[in-house]
Amino acid sequence: MSLLLAAVCVAMSFATVFTQRDYLRQDLDQSVTEAAERHQGALLRLWTDDATSLGFLRLRGQPVGTLGARVDSSGRVLTAGVVTDGGRLRVLSAAQRAALGGLTANGSLRTRVVPDLGEYRLTALEVDGNSVIAGLPMADVQRMTNRLMVAELVIAGIGLTAAGCVGAVVVRRQLRPLGRVAMTAAEVARVPLDRGEVTGLSRVPERDTDPATEAGQVGVALNLLIDHVESSLAERQRTEERIRRFLADASHELRTPLASIAGYAQLMTGGTGELDPELAWRRVSAQSTRMTGLVEDLLLLAHLDEGRPLCTAEVNVATLVAEAVWDARAAGSDHVWQVVLRLDASVTVAADHARLQQVLANLLANARVHTPAGTRVTVTAEATDAECVVRVHDDGPGIPAKVLSSVFERFTRADVSRARTAGREGGTGLGLAIAAAITRAHGGRIEVRSEPGDTEFTVWLPLTEHVSPAGRRM
Numbered sequence: 001m002s003l004l005l006a007a008v009c010v011a012m013s014f015a016t017v018f019t020q021r022d023y024l025r026q027d028l029d030q031s032v033t034e035a036a037e038r039h040q041g042a043l044l045r046l047w048t049d050d051a052t053s054l055g056f057l058r059l060r061g062q063p064v065g066t067l068g069a070r071v072d073s074s075g076r077v078l079t080a081g082v083v084t085d086g087g088r089l090r091v092l093s094a095a096q097r098a099a100l101g102g103l104t105a106n107g108s109l110r111t112r113v114v115p116d117l118g119e120y121r122l123t124a125l126e127v128d129g130n131s132v133i134a135g136l137p138m139a140d141v142q143r144m145t146n147r148l149m150v151a152e153l154v155i156a157g158i159g160l161t162a163a164g165c166v167g168a169v170v171v172r173r174q175l176r177p178l179g180r181v182a183m184t185a186a187e188v189a190r191v192p193l194d195r196g197e198v199t200g201l202s203r204v205p206e207r208d209t210d211p212a213t214e215a216g217q218v219g220v221a222l223n224l225l226i227d228h229v230e231s232s233l234a235e236r237q238r239t240e241e242r243i244r245r246f247l248a249d250a251s252h253e254l255r256t257p258l259a260s261i262a263g264y265a266q267l268m269t270g271g272t273g274e275l276d277p278e279l280a281w282r283r284v285s286a287q288s289t290r291m292t293g294l295v296e297d298l299l300l301l302a303h304l305d306e307g308r309p310l311c312t313a314e315v316n317v318a319t320l321v322a323e324a325v326w327d328a329r330a331a332g333s334d335h336v337w338q339v340v341l342r343l344d345a346s347v348t349v350a351a352d353h354a355r356l357q358q359v360l361a362n363l364l365a366n367a368r369v370h371t372p373a374g375t376r377v378t379v380t381a382e383a384t385d386a387e388c389v390v391r392v393h394d395d396g397p398g399i400p401a402k403v404l405s406s407v408f409e410r411f412t413r414a415d416v417s418r419a420r421t422a423g424r425e426g427g428t429g430l431g432l433a434i435a436a437a438i439t440r441a442h443g444g445r446i447e448v449r450s451e452p453g454d455t456e457f458t459v460w461l462p463l464t465e466h467v468s469p470a471g472r473r474m
Contacts, residue, residue, distance in 0.1 A: 002164045009160060013152035020148055024141045028121050029109050031063075036107070036125045036134035039068055043127050052079040056132070057089050067092075067120055069100050069133035077101055080133070082117065105131035111138070177208040177215035181222055188226055198233040201226050242409065249429065250294065257287030297430045301410065304437040310352035314464065317347050317388050321381045324360035331365075334373035342382035349388055349461045355438045356461075359446075362431040363392045363457050371396030383463065387444075390459045399450040407448055408436040435459075 042056035057068045062083045069080035069092075077100050080092040092114075099114045105126040112135075114120050119142070122135035187202045204223050210216035264280040318341050329337045349356075360379075367377045371394050380391040399407060410433040439446045444461040 001167060002160065005163055006156075006160050009156035013149065013156055016152060017145060017149045021141065021145045024144060025121070025138075028136055028138065028141055032109060032121050032123050032134060032136050033107065035062075035066060035136060036123050036132065039132045039134050040125045040127050043132055054079060054081045054089060054091075057081050057083055058087075060087075062087070063136065065117075065137040065139070067114070067117075067122070067133070067135035067137075069097065071100075071103070071105070071124065071131040071133060073130065075101065077133075100133055100135075103131075103133060175215070177213070178218065180205065180208050181215060181219045184219075185222060188229075193229070193233060197237050198230065201230050246410070246429065250298075254291055254294065257290045260284075260287045294430075297434060300434060301430065301437060304434075304441055310355060310441055312350045312352055314348045315351045315353050315356060316345070317343060317349060317381055317383070317390070317461075318345050320353070320357060321360065321379055321390060324357060324364060325379050327361065328364035328368060328377070332368035335368055335371070336374065336376040338376065338378040340378060340380040342380065343388070344383070347383045347388060348464050349442070350464050351442050351461065352438075356442065359435045359438050359459065360390070360392075362435045363459075366431055366457075367392060367394040367396070367455075386463060388461045388463055390461070391456055392459075393454075393456040395453050396455060398452040398455050399448070404448065404450055408432050408446065 038059070039056045042059055052070060054068055054070070057066065064083055064085055066083045067080065068082075070078045072078055077097040080097045080100060081089045082092060084090050095115050096117065099112050100122065103110060103122060103124040105124040107123055107125060109121060109123050112120055112122055117137065119138040120135040121138055122133060124131045124133045126132075181204050184202050184204045191198065191201060203226060204219035208216060209219040209223060211220055261284050264284050268277055268280050321341065322339060325337050325339050329335075364377065364379070367375070371377075375394050375396045377392065377394045380389075380393070382389050410430060436446050439459055439461070442461055444459060446457065446459050448455070448457050450456070
């Protein structure tokens, strides 16, 4: 900014000097023309046969430095003189007269350098066949121009120095908030974000977040970025905790059947007669089935995450609900099962029958496992203009609020929070996550509300004519 201001000041100074010099030169030219006219008039009044007479220079009122000369018709300077201090006349030498030659007597102005006298502004006028030359020195114009240039440079220098000092103070003061923003960014950059729990990251102070200033806008943007980073890291930490918890649960779930299989195999290999081989094989088969179910659940979630296409077909909702409840009644005869169909028997959805059946099976198994005997489970199916709604309601103990917000998240084990009948096995925390993933893959949604004595899962599925191709894939 200082360099730019200096360039502007220099440009203005030169413009002022050149303009003033042109003005002074025009004024000098006017004075030279008037002097020539005076000389011409004086020659006419004081006419003499002497062609070398310079009497017109002896008139009163001639400025010091006024130059006059007589020129014959051939252009030769006959005589010339200059007015000195005190009004005295000094005749010019031959070399000085030679510098005056070649002037055309038409009133045009020329600049010539006269030896020992300096630059002169000259003009010539014709008088009865002879010419008279008049001239004035340019020393005053040069002197005034030089003084003006020096004054301009001094003023510009003082102004630039003052502006630079004031500008430096103002700019530094205005940039202090930006410096504090940079310090905050440096503090955050030094925090190890790649490990451990990251909380309490530094923020830009409120005084440096004024959106009316550029530095304040940077501060606001940095605070938003830090908030986003902190929330993302916190979410990553929660995800890692859930994964660690799931791995521990999955390891436990797999270790138990593996230990059983290894134990039965060892007993059969030992050839002891204490264990019936057929019973041992049945137990091995049961534990293998248990492990296979867990692995298949994990693979299903992985396939849904990859967005693999589903095998869609027309699925009758009433038949699907009836079959699911029938299967659940067979597995949980100690519960009261009810079906309420508020739709036509022709209502269908475009879905993967096996996966959609798995959604209802998981919801019903969740109600069966996590509620005591005698609990009433009601499955209601109804249709709106665009959707089919299936509700699974039970009057069990309900889902605690701390679990309710994450009940559809993977690796969440709801069985630690809901009352169960003694001896019943808990799940791995994947059943409801699988139900939610399959529902989304069909273009639908699933929600839950719960309080003691009133828990309801609701599944919305688009009807056949409202299903878009994108809704049939994840």
